Amino acid sequence: MPTSQNDHLALDHIPTLPARESVVGEGVFLSAWQQLMADSAQGYGEGPHACLLHSILAHLPDPVEQRHATVAATFVKWLGTNGGRDLLDRADRLKGRGLTPVQAYCAAWATLNRRDPCISHGIRTIEGILGPIELVTEVDNYRQISKWLPKLSVADYETVEGVVEWLPSREGTEFLEKCQNQIQKLHRAQRQAELDAFKKRSSQ
Secondary structure (H helix, E strand, O other), X not given: OOOOHHHOOOOOOOOOOOOOOOOHHHHHHHHHHHHXXXXXXXXXXXXXXXXXXXXXXXXXXXXXOHHHHHHHHHHHHHOOOHHHHHHHHHHHHHHOOOOOHHHHHHHHHHHHHOOOOOOHHHOOHHHHHHOOOOHHHHOOOHHHHOOOOOOOOHHHHHHHXXXXXXXXXXXXXXXXXXXXHHHHHHHHHHHHHHHHHHHHHHHO
């Protein structure tokens, strides 16, 4: 039975693996997501712990629990990677082909998440995102990878799909724009710092 509004659990929006310092986008997306969840607390329903994630996943048959929050945070963190950028770009291209925004995002995710033995050792995108290690970069043999693949549930898949469907919403679009602007700002600052350091070395 679905939970009532008053039964919402307090959730920790922490991914399976921390954001990597070397990937600026991971930290930006994760921090923005955690802030969004905190800002939305008690804004979705009567329960003291209701937040935006409960609204995003309200269509699921089971109550939103900690695993849902972990999966969602891990997926959102991934949006700050090259793979996440690829998903967003695919969705934007599909929106120009007669699909609604939600259809475009769902189609982009379905295509990107399919198992292809010629791409990333045959790992599904969701397996790479939720895996216990960085599967694609740390394991180079498909037979070795199989023992590291996470055991995912239907709820895991539906959690990611729920977030994907939320992304083209007004709130989701604002969230993406905020993250992308912050990433660009940090990249500009990083490039300027590198240029200043180069000029300083050259003048010595």
